[in-house]
Amino acid sequence: MSDLRDLYQEVVLDHSKSPRNFRVLPDASADAEGFNPLCGDQVHVYVTLEGDAVKDVAFTGNGCAISKASASMMTQAVKGRSRQETIDLFERFHRLVTGAAQDPDELGKLAVFAGVSEFPVRVKCASLAWHTLKAALEGARAPVTTE
Numbered sequence: 001m002s003d004l005r006d007l008y009q010e011v012v013l014d015h016s017k018s019p020r021n022f023r024v025l026p027d028a029s030a031d032a033e034g035f036n037p038l039c040g041d042q043v044h045v046y047v048t049l050e051g052d053a054v055k056d057v058a059f060t061g062n063g064c065a066i067s068k069a070s071a072s073m074m075t076q077a078v079k080g081r082s083r084q085e086t087i088d089l090f091e092r093f094h095r096l097v098t099g100a101a102q103d104p105d106e107l108g109k110l111a112v113f114a115g116v117s118e119f120p121v122r123v124k125c126a127s128l129a130w131h132t133l134k135a136a137l138e139g140a141r142a143p144v145t146t147e
C-alpha cells in the first residue's frame with residue numbers, strides 16, 4: 001500500500017505541475033463547466049466527437065493538485081473511446097475513488113487514485129472533471145456542481 005501511495009503522490013505532482021491536454025478546443029462538439037465549492041476547484045471540459053468516438057478532449061481551469069491531476073489523466077484515459085465506454089469508465093473511476101472498486105488494477109494508470117478513498121473530502125476533487133465530462137457528453141446546459 002505504501003508503494004501505491006508513493007506512486008499516487010508522484011503521479012499527482014507530475015500531472016498537476018504539467019497537466020496534459022490543458023487547452024481550449026475551439027471546435028469542440030460539446031463542453032461543460034464544473035465547480036467544486038468545497039475546495040474551490042473549477043474546470044471547463046471540451047470534447048470533440050467524431051461519430052460516437054471521443055476524438056479529442058481537453059480542459060482548462062483552476063484547482064487543487066488532485067483535481068488538476070485527475071482531469072489531466074482523464075483526458076489521456078478517454079481519448080479514442082466511445083461515448084458509452086467513457087461513461088462506463090467514469091462509473092468505474094467513481095467506484096475506485098469511493099473505495100467500492102472490485103479490482104482497481106483494471107483501471108490501469110487511474111488505479112493510483114484508489115488512495116483518494118481514504119480522504120472523503122478529496123473524492124469530489126478527483127471526480128469533478130469526470131462529472132463535467134459526463135455532463136458535456138449528455139449535453140447539459142447548466143454548470144455542474146458537486147454540491
Ligand code: ZN
Pocket residue numbers: 036039040041063064065066067124125
Ligand atoms: Zn480540490
